[in-house]
Amino acid sequence: MIKDYLYYLGQIEKKQLKPEDYLKNILDNIKKYENDVHGYIEIFKSELNVNEANPLSHLYVALKDNILYKGHFQEASSRILENYVSTYSATVVERLIKNGANIIGRTNMDEFAMGSSTEYSRHGPTNHPFEHSLIPGGSSGGSAAVVAYGGANFALGSDTGGSVRQPAALCGVVGYKPTYGVLSRYGLISFASSLDTIGLIAKSVRDIRYVLNFLKGKDKHDSTSIDIDIGKDIIDLKHIRFGIIKEFKGFGDIYIWDKFFKAVEKIGKKAHIEEVSIKDIERTIAIYEIISMSEASSNLARYDGIRYGKSVKAQELKETYMRTRALFGKEVKRRILMGTYALSSENYRDFYEKGVKARSQFIKEINRAFKKVDILLSPTTPYLPFKKGERLKDPLLMYKADTFTSYANLAYIPSITIPLEGIYAGLQLSAAYKNDNLLLEVADEIQRL
Amino acid sequence: MKYKDYELTIGLEVHAQLSTRTKIFCSCKNETDAEPNTNVCPICLAHPGTLPIINKHAVELAIRASLALNAKINMRSAFARKHYFYPDLPKGYQITQYKYPLAENGYIDIQDKRIRIKRLHIEEDAGKLIHNKDATYVDYNRAGVPLIEIVSEPDIHSVIDAYRYLKELRLILIYAGVTHGDMEKGEFRCEPNISIRKKGEPLGTRTEIKNLNSLKAVRDSIAYEVERQLKLLENNEKVVSVTLLYNEKSKKTEIMRKKETAADYRYFPEPDLPELILTKDMIEKEKENIQLLPAHVREKYEKFNIDKDFIEVIVEDRKSRQFIENVLKVYNNPKSVVSWILTDMRGYLKQTKQTLSSFNYKDIALLIKLTDSKKITKQHATKALSFITKEHKPIEQLLKEQNLIIQEISSKDKELIKKLLSLESEAVEKYKKGKKGIIGYLIGRVMSETKGKLSPSKVKEIVISLLEED
Numbered sequence: 001m002i003k004d005y006l007y008y009l010g011q012i013e014k015k016q017l018k019p020e021d022y023l024k025n026i027l028d029n030i031k032k033y034e035n036d037v038h039g040y041i042e043i044f045k046s047e048l049n050v051n052e053a054n055p056l057s058h059l060y061v062a063l064k065d066n067i068l069y070k071g072h073f074q075e076a077s078s079r080i081l082e083n084y085v086s087t088y089s090a091t092v093v094e095r096l097i098k099n100g101a102n103i104i105g106r107t108n109m110d111e112f113a114m115g116s117s118t119e120y121s122r123h124g125p126t127n128h129p130f131e132h133s134l135i136p137g138g139s140s141g142g143s144a145a146v147v148a149y150g151g152a153n154f155a156l157g158s159d160t161g162g163s164v165r166q167p168a169a170l171c172g173v174v175g176y177k178p179t180y181g182v183l184s185r186y187g188l189i190s191f192a193s194s195l196d197t198i199g200l201i202a203k204s205v206r207d208i209r210y211v212l213n214f215l216k217g218k219d220k221h222d223s224t225s226i227d228i229d230i231g232k233d234i235i236d237l238k239h240i241r242f243g244i245i246k247e248f249k250g251f252g253d254i255y256i257w258d259k260f261f262k263a264v265e266k267i268g269k270k271a272h273i274e275e276v277s278i279k280d281i282e283r284t285i286a287i288y289e290i291i292s293m294s295e296a297s298s299n300l301a302r303y304d305g306i307r308y309g310k311s312v313k314a315q316e317l318k319e320t321y322m323r324t325r326a327l328f329g330k331e332v333k334r335r336i337l338m339g340t341y342a343l344s345s346e347n348y349r350d351f352y353e354k355g356v357k358a359r360s361q362f363i364k365e366i367n368r369a370f371k372k373v374d375i376l377l378s379p380t381t382p383y384l385p386f387k388k389g390e391r392l393k394d395p396l397l398m399y400k401a402d403t404f405t406s407y408a409n410l411a412y413i414p415s416i417t418i419p420l421e422g423i424y425a426g427l428q429l430s431a432a433y434k435n436d437n438l439l440l441e442v443a444d445e446i447q448r449l
Numbered sequence: 450m451k452y453k454d455y456e457l458t459i460g461l462e463v464h465a466q467l468s469t470r471t472k473i474f475c476s477c478k479n480e481t482d483a484e485p486n487t488n489v490c491p492i493c494l495a496h497p498g499t500l501p502i503i504n505k506h507a508v509e510l511a512i513r514a515s516l517a518l519n520a521k522i523n524m525r526s527a528f529a530r531k532h533y534f535y536p537d538l539p540k541g542y543q544i545t546q547y548k549y550p551l552a553e554n555g556y557i558d559i560q561d562k563r564i565r566i567k568r569l570h571i572e573e574d575a576g577k578l579i580h581n582k583d584a585t586y587v588d589y590n591r592a593g594v595p596l597i598e599i600v601s602e603p604d605i606h607s608v609i610d611a612y613r614y615l616k617e618l619r620l621i622l623i624y625a626g627v628t629h630g631d632m633e634k635g636e637f638r639c640e641p642n643i644s645i646r647k648k649g650e651p652l653g654t655r656t657e658i659k660n661l662n663s664l665k666a667v668r669d670s671i672a673y674e675v676e677r678q679l680k681l682l683e684n685n686e687k688v689v690s691v692t693l694l695y696n697e698k699s700k701k702t703e704i705m706r707k708k709e710t711a712a713d714y715r716y717f718p719e720p721d722l723p724e725l726i727l728t729k730d731m732i733e734k735e736k737e738n739i740q741l742l743p744a745h746v747r748e749k750y751e752k753f754n755i756d757k758d759f760i761e762v763i764v765e766d767r768k769s770r771q772f773i774e775n776v777l778k779v780y781n782n783p784k785s786v787v788s789w790i791l792t793d794m795r796g797y798l799k800q801t802k803q804t805l806s807s808f809n810y811k812d813i814a815l816l817i818k819l820t821d822s823k824k825i826t827k828q829h830a831t832k833a834l835s836f837i838t839k840e841h842k843p844i845e846q847l848l849k850e851q852n853l854i855i856q857e858i859s860s861k862d863k864e865l866i867k868k869l870l871s872l873e874s875e876a877v878e879k880y881k882k883g884k885k886g887i888i889g890y891l892i893g894r895v896m897s898e899t900k901g902k903l904s905p906s907k908v909k910e911i912v913i914s915l916l917e918e919d
C-alpha cells in the first residue's frame with residue numbers, strides 16, 4: 001500500500017487523521033530533510049490552511065519556480081529574473097487554487113529548465129533526497145526531491161525533454177508528462193514552446209490521475225491547449241500490448257536494465273510483451289537539441305532588462321543589452337548561442353529545418369509502432385543519480401540524460417515514469433497521442449502489481 | 450523621367466493599423482493615443498509565461514482588405530517570429546507572417562494602370578520611443594496593435610504612380626472599414642524603396658525612406674531621392690544601400706544608417722499559435738461587409754456626367770460625399786447639386802470657416818432646386834447660407850422675407866421698364882444704331898432699380914422686345 005495523497009485523504013474522511021496533523025507531518029518532513037536537500041527556494045508557510053472542504057483541500061503542492069503564482073517571487077533560478085514578482089497566476093495554478101489546493105512553496109530547478117541535475121541554479125544545487133552527495137536529476141529536481149521526502153504531497157514541474165520524468169525516476173517517485181496541450185502552458189515560463197509541457201509529480205499514479213482531472217483541458221489563454229477525457233475504465237492488463245523499444249537496449253547502466261527486465265518479467269505474467277523497433281529513436285536526442293535550443297534562443301530574447309527583471313544600465317543601449325544578458329548562466333548562454341546559430345539564415349536549412357523534417361518523419365515512425373503495441377516500455381533514464389559536479393564540465397554527457405525521454409516530447413505523446421524497485425531509476429511507459437487515459441490506467445495497474 | 454536612358458523602380462511597403470477594438474494578441478484596448486503605457490498588460494509587455502491569442506476581428510478585417518485588393522486568400526496561413534533587439538519590441542521578436550501570408554497576388558487600378566500587389570499579411574505593431582533631452586522612454590500602447598502589411602510588385606516606375614497607388618490604396622482600405630487611415634497618427638504608413646538602373650541593366654541598389662507621415666511627404670521625398678540617385682549615377686558614383694529619413698522642413702532626405710550587412714531576422718514558425726485556417730463562411734461574411742469602394746463611387750458619378758475633379762473630391766472626402774448623397778435623395782439633379790455644393794457652397798464655407806455639418810441637407814436641396822428653377826439667383830443662394838441656419842422657419846419664407854425670390858414680371862414692372870428706357874434715350878439710340886452690347890447696361894439699370902428681384906433673363910427678353918417694338 002503506497003501512502004499517497006488519496007490514502008491520507010481517505011483517513012481524513014474517516015476521521016482517522018486530523019487535517020492539521022497531516023499538514024504538520026508534511027512540515028515536519030521539511031524540517032527534517034530540507035536543510036540537506038535544498039529542494040525549496042521559498043516556503044509559503046503562513047499562507048497554508050487546512051479547513052476548506054474542496055476537492056483538492058489537503059493537497060499541498062510544490063511549484064517549480066518557472067510556473068507563475070501571482071504576487072510571489074518567480075525567478076526560474078536565474079539572476080536575470082532576480083526578485084521578479086509574478087503579476088498573474090498560471091492557468092494550472094488558478095485551477096489548483098480554485099479547487100482548494102494549497103501552494104506550499106516554490107522549488108529549485110536548473111536555470112530556465114535547462115539542465116538534468118538541478119545544479120545550474122543561482123540558488124545552488126538541490127541534493128538527492130536520500131543520497132545527499134548525488135544529484136536528484138533535473139531540471140525539476142526540487143519538485144521531485146520534496147515529493148520524495150514527503151515535503152509536499154504533489155508537485156508541478158515542466159517537462160521539455162524529460163525534466164519531470166527524469167528527476168522523478170532518480171528520486172523514486174511518479175512523474176507524468178501529458179500529451180502536449182493537455183495542461184495549459186499559460187504562465188509556464190517558456191523554454192521550448194513546441195516541446196514544453198507542465199508535468200505532475202506524486203507518490204502514485206492514482207494521485208496524478210485524480211488531480212489531473214481538475215487541471216486538464218482547453219484554456220482560452222493558450223491556443224495550443226486541448227481537451228481530453230480522463231475516465232475510469234477498468235483495464236485488464238491481458239488486453240494491453242506492450243512493446244520494449246529495441247533501439248534503446250543496452251544503452252546506459254546495466255543495473256537499471258537489470259531492474260527494468262525484472263519489472264518487465266512481472267508485467268509479462270499478465271500481459272503480452274514484444275520487442276518493437278522504432279527507426280532512429282535513439283537519435284531523436286539530436287532533433288530535440290536543435291529544436292529546443294532554437295526555440296529557447298527566441299523565447300529568452302524578452303529578457304533584455306528594459307521592462308522588468310534585472311537590468312544592468314549602461315550608457316549605450318547595446319551595452320545595456322549585453323551586460324544584462326550576461327546575467328544568464330553558462331548553460332543558458334550555451335543554448336541561446338547554439339539556437340541562434342541553428343536559426344541563422346545561413347544555417348537554417350541544415351539545422352532547424354532539417355530538425356523539423358526529421359521530427360515529422362519520426363512521428364510517422366512512432367505512429368507505426370503504436371499500430372502494433374499500446375504502450376512503449378523503456379527505462380526512464382540511462383543512468384543512476386551521479387555525483388554532484390561530475391558532469392558540469394561535460395555538457396554533452398549531461399545532455400544524454402534525455403536519451404530515453406525526449407522522444408515523447410518530440411511526438412507530443414503522453415509518458416510516465418513509475419519507480420523501479422530497489423534502485424533510484426524508473427520504468428517509463430508511453431502511449432499514443434491523446435491516449436493519456438489508457439496510459440494512466442495501465443501505469444496505475446503496474447504500480448500496484 | 451528626364452533622363453530617358455534610366456528606369457526608375459519604386460517598391461512600396463505599406464503598414465495599416467486595423468481598426469479593431471482590442472489589440473491583436475491580448476485584450477488591451479487598441480488606442481494608441483491614450484496616456485503612455487495605460488493600454489498594456491503582461492501579454493503585450495512580454496512578461497514571462499504569457500502566450501498570444503489571435504484576435505478574430507483582426508483576421509476578419511485582414512480578409513476584408515484582401516478581398517478589397519482583389520488578392521487570392523490562402524485558406525491556410527501561418528505566423529512566424531521575426532527577431533531583433535529594440536526597446537520598443539517587447540518579446541525580442543515580432544509575430545508576423547513570413548512564408549505563408551494571408552493573401553497574395555492582388556492588384557489595384559490607378560487610372561489607366563494596374564499595379565499588382567505581391568502579398569498581404571498580418572502582424573503586430575511595436576511600441577514607440579519617446580526621446581526627451583535627458584532620457585528615452587518607451588510607450589507600449591502601440592505594442593501589439595494589429596497591422597496589415599501590403600507589398601507592391603515592382604510595377605511602379607514614376608513618382609506620380611507611386612502617389613496615385615498609395616492614395617488609392619488608402620482610400621480602398623478606409624472604404625472597406627479596415628483602417629482609419631490617418632497618416633499623421635501613423636495609422637497608415639509607407640516605406641518606399643527606390644532604385645534606378647540604366648535600361649537593360651540589372652536592378653540598381655535600393656535605398657529606403659522612413660518617417661513619412663503624409664502622402665505629400667511620400668511624393669516629395671521620392672522625387673528628391675530620384676534626383677539624388679540620378680545625380681550620383683550621372684557622375685559615375687555608386688548608390689549605397691541606405692535607410693533615409695525625410696526632413697519635411699528642408700524637403701530633403703538624410704541618411705539615417707548604412708545597411709552594412711543584411712539583418713538576420715532568424716524567422717521561424719511561431720510555435721505558440723496554430724496555423725490560421727479560414728472557413729468559406731468567414732470570407733463570405735467579409736464580402737458582404739464590403740459595401741462600397743472608391744471605384745463604385747466613381748462609376749456612379751461618371752454616369753451623371755460629372756467633372757472628373759469633382760468626382761475625386763467626392764471619392765476622397767467622406768463628409769462631402771455623404772452630404773451630397775443626402776441632398777440627392779431630396780433633389781435628384783446630380784450635376785447641379787455637385788457643382789453648387791463643391792464650388793459655390795464650398796467657397797462660402799471656406800471663407801466663413803464653417804463645415805457642411807452645420808447645414809441641413811434638406812435646406813440645401815431646396816436652395817439648389819430654387820436656383821435651378823430660376824426662382825433665385827446663384828449669388829442669392831450663396832447669400833442665403835448666412836441666415837438659413839439661424840432661424841427655424843421654412844426656407845422659402847425666409848427667402849421671401851429677405852426679398853431674394855425672383856418675382857414674375859407684372860404689367861406694373863413692364864411699365865417701370867418702359868419708363869426707365871425713356872429716361873435712357875441716349876443708350877437706346879446707341880442700341881438702335883447697332884451697338885447691341887449696350888443692352889447689358891440697360892438690363893443692369895433695371896436690375897438695380899428692382900433690387901434684383903426680377904429674373905435677369907426675363908428682364909432681357911422684355912427690354913429687347915421693347916427696343917425692337919419702336
Ligand SMILES: [Zn+2]
Nearest residue numbers: 475477490493
Ligand atoms: Zn495587452
